[in-house]
Amino acid sequence: MKDSDSYPPRLTKVVLDVLKTHIPSLIEFSNEISKVEGVSKVEAELVEVDAETDSIKLVIEGEGIDYEELEKTIKRLGAAIHSIDQVVVEKVKKR
Amino acid sequence: MKDSDSYPPRLTKVVLDVLKTHIPSLIEFSNEISKVEGVSKVEAELVEVDAETDSIKLVIEGEGIDYEELEKTIKRLGAAIHSIDQVVVEKVKKR
Amino acid sequence: MKDSDSYPPRLTKVVLDVLKTHIPSLIEFSNEISKVEGVSKVEAELVEVDAETDSIKLVIEGEGIDYEELEKTIKRLGAAIHSIDQVVVEKVKKR
Amino acid sequence: MKDSDSYPPRLTKVVLDVLKTHIPSLIEFSNEISKVEGVSKVEAELVEVDAETDSIKLVIEGEGIDYEELEKTIKRLGAAIHSIDQVVVEKVKKR
Amino acid sequence: MKDSDSYPPRLTKVVLDVLKTHIPSLIEFSNEISKVEGVSKVEAELVEVDAETDSIKLVIEGEGIDYEELEKTIKRLGAAIHSIDQVVVEKVKKR
Amino acid sequence: MKDSDSYPPRLTKVVLDVLKTHIPSLIEFSNEISKVEGVSKVEAELVEVDAETDSIKLVIEGEGIDYEELEKTIKRLGAAIHSIDQVVVEKVKKR
Amino acid sequence: MKDSDSYPPRLTKVVLDVLKTHIPSLIEFSNEISKVEGVSKVEAELVEVDAETDSIKLVIEGEGIDYEELEKTIKRLGAAIHSIDQVVVEKVKKR
Numbered sequence: 300m301k302d303s304d305s306y307p308p309r310l311t312k313v314v315l316d317v318l319k320t321h322i323p324s325l326i327e328f329s330n331e332i333s334k335v336e337g338v339s340k341v342e343a344e345l346v347e348v349d350a351e352t353d354s355i356k357l358v359i360e361g362e363g364i365d366y367e368e369l370e371k372t373i374k375r376l377g378a379a380i381h382s383i384d385q386v387v388v389e390k391v392k393k394r
Numbered sequence: 395m396k397d398s399d400s401y402p403p404r405l406t407k408v409v410l411d412v413l414k415t416h417i418p419s420l421i422e423f424s425n426e427i428s429k430v431e432g433v434s435k436v437e438a439e440l441v442e443v444d445a446e447t448d449s450i451k452l453v454i455e456g457e458g459i460d461y462e463e464l465e466k467t468i469k470r471l472g473a474a475i476h477s478i479d480q481v482v483v484e485k486v487k488k489r
Numbered sequence: 490m491k492d493s494d495s496y497p498p499r500l501t502k503v504v505l506d507v508l509k510t511h512i513p514s515l516i517e518f519s520n521e522i523s524k525v526e527g528v529s530k531v532e533a534e535l536v537e538v539d540a541e542t543d544s545i546k547l548v549i550e551g552e553g554i555d556y557e558e559l560e561k562t563i564k565r566l567g568a569a570i571h572s573i574d575q576v577v578v579e580k581v582k583k584r
Numbered sequence: 585m586k587d588s589d590s591y592p593p594r595l596t597k598v599v600l601d602v603l604k605t606h607i608p609s610l611i612e613f614s615n616e617i618s619k620v621e622g623v624s625k626v627e628a629e630l631v632e633v634d635a636e637t638d639s640i641k642l643v644i645e646g647e648g649i650d651y652e653e654l655e656k657t658i659k660r661l662g663a664a665i666h667s668i669d670q671v672v673v674e675k676v677k678k679r
Numbered sequence: 680m681k682d683s684d685s686y687p688p689r690l691t692k693v694v695l696d697v698l699k700t701h702i703p704s705l706i707e708f709s710n711e712i713s714k715v716e717g718v719s720k721v722e723a724e725l726v727e728v729d730a731e732t733d734s735i736k737l738v739i740e741g742e743g744i745d746y747e748e749l750e751k752t753i754k755r756l757g758a759a760i761h762s763i764d765q766v767v768v769e770k771v772k773k774r
Numbered sequence: 775m776k777d778s779d780s781y782p783p784r785l786t787k788v789v790l791d792v793l794k795t796h797i798p799s800l801i802e803f804s805n806e807i808s809k810v811e812g813v814s815k816v817e818a819e820l821v822e823v824d825a826e827t828d829s830i831k832l833v834i835e836g837e838g839i840d841y842e843e844l845e846k847t848i849k850r851l852g853a854a855i856h857s858i859d860q861v862v863v864e865k866v867k868k869r
Numbered sequence: 870m871k872d873s874d875s876y877p878p879r880l881t882k883v884v885l886d887v888l889k890t891h892i893p894s895l896i897e898f899s900n901e902i903s904k905v906e907g908v909s910k911v912e913a914e915l916v917e918v919d920a921e922t923d924s925i926k927l928v929i930e931g932e933g934i935d936y937e938e939l940e941k942t943i944k945r946l947g948a949a950i951h952s953i954d955q956v957v958v959e960k961v962k963k964r
Contacts, residue, residue, distance in 0.1 A: 308523035333403035333483040428593040428673040498713035578713040618783040688903035768903040808878040
């Protein structure tokens with residue numbers, strides 16, 4: 300096994316297209332998302348405002364993001380993942 | 395708890411679409427905003443000028459911005475937050 | 490042989506236009522691709538969503554990517570390579 | 585007072601839309617502006633030329649620009665501030 | 680001779696517009712090109728796909744690329760140089 | 775005088791829109807301009823060619839450009855300053 | 870003479886719009902140009918191909934390019950300078 304000296308693959312970035320209700324605010328929403336295991340940075344951008352909902356673009360970065368916990372947290376906040384727009388997985392060799 | 399060695403999430407950037415009256419001037423307005431706890435830089439850009447009001451884009455950066463104090467300061471200056479356009483929350487591991 | 494002091498050519502980047510079914514998700518798909526010998530980073534971007542399939546752009550980077558194993562992995566995941574859009578091969582002199 | 589270890593807010597950049605007469609020239613005008621307390625750099629760009637006046641964009645940078653003195657200097661040179669287009673205020677923590 | 684202390688001119692970059700058959704694949708094609716004397720990097724980009732042929736843009740970098748060998752290799756692979764789009768020749772002074 | 779420890783303002787960049795005759799050539803013209811006191815770099819770009827004249831954009835950089843000498847040199851070369859398009863004046867604190 | 874401690878002005882960049890015959894090839898043409906005194910880099914880009922001629926953009930960089938020799942070399946290669954599109958002259962202070 301030539302690659303036996305590598306780290307296991309880790310999810311380091313996900314870009315999500317999310318539909319959320321107006322409440323909680325983008326500040327509270329981003330704060331909750333940032334608490335997910337493995338997340339180090341959350342960037343939330345308002346894309347469109349409708350009567351009941353906000354379309355947002357979520358850029359989540361980290362070192363091994365726990366995607367299952369991320370999905371659950373988004374649902375718990377009353378929001379829905381419309382699409383997974385970008386994924387970055389990295390496998391870094393041990394130094 | 396794997397993440398017990400992390401800092402709590404901190405608000406490091408907010409971009410706001412704000413409607414303000416002509417007075418106070420953009421200079422005084424930015425100066426007041428910069429006094430909010432946790433703010434280190436305020437960038438205010440004039441977007442549109444109307445008869446009574448100015449539409450401005452406020453880019454606020456810092457290390458743990460106190461968003462409640464920020465909201466109160468904006469209201470006290472006779473301005474209104476039209477929308478929260480971008481939010482960045484960071485959770486940096488202790489070194 | 491002047492070039493006898495060079496490394497053999499190594500595939501360091503491939504950009505693929507891939508058609509995949511909705512399942513596995515982009516997260517699981519990227520994770521599997523990243524396990525291919527010689528791959529160090531996988532960036533998957535959603536380009537178009539259709540009823541049955543997703544068009545994705547796969548940017549794969551590494552130090553000597555095993556292209557045969559990559560092809561097999563993509564087929565095993567029920568996806569098809571529509572086109573090879575970019576290839577980078579590097580031959581670095583020994584220092 | 586958590587922020588007691590911070591510098592007071594300082595005006596570090598102002599972008600002004602200014603209407604000036606053809607005389608003094610842009611060279612002399614910029615030279616005078618650069619003498620204002622706290623200014624370290626003046627960049628003046630010609631935007632529009634009319635029969636009697638020039639529309640210019642003034643980008644003024646410094647460490648604590650004295651805005652009152654700046655305003656007075658511009659008036660003394662026979663020019664008028666049409667609008668304040670950008671303001672940057674910084675509050676840097678003591679090291 | 681003031682320039683007697685200079686290296687002879689060396690071809691360090693060539694950009695070619697090439698027409699190739701579908702087989703060999705872009706991976707194999709780039710691999711063969713990278714074996715040419717003096718080549719250190721080959722970047723091949725798919726520009727247009729036709730029934731029988733592929734239009735590709737080849738960016739070849741190196742330290743003294745052997746252009747004659749490059750031409751022969753391209754012909755041997757059943758491809759044709761449609762045009763030489765960019766050339767960089769460098770003459771570096773000895774240090 | 776708080777600023778008594780500053781350098782006097784110095785002209786560090788001027789962008790001019792200049793109309794010149796075909797002779798002297800852009801090479802000779804730029805060479806003459808570069809001899810002006812305080813100039814360290816002259817970049818001349820051909821903007822438009824007419825029957826008798828060339829429209830050029832002159833970007834002049836230096837440490838304290840002598841603008842009067844610059845104006846005289848341009849006139850002596852049979853050219854005319856159509857407009858001053860950008861001016862940068864810097865006042866750097868002594869270290 | 871305040872500037873007595875400066876280098877004489879040196880031509881460090883010229884951008885030429887050149888019309889050449891198909892032969893010599895862009896590779897040979899660039900190689901010959903690079904041999905001109907003071908030239909360290911030649912970048913030739915194909916702009917337009919006509920029945921008898923090629924329109925090329927030549928970007929020549931160096932430390933004191935001998936422009937007369939450059940002109941002669943271009944003529945000797947059967948090509949014509951259509952226009953001088955950019956010139957950079959530098960005068961660097963001795964250190």
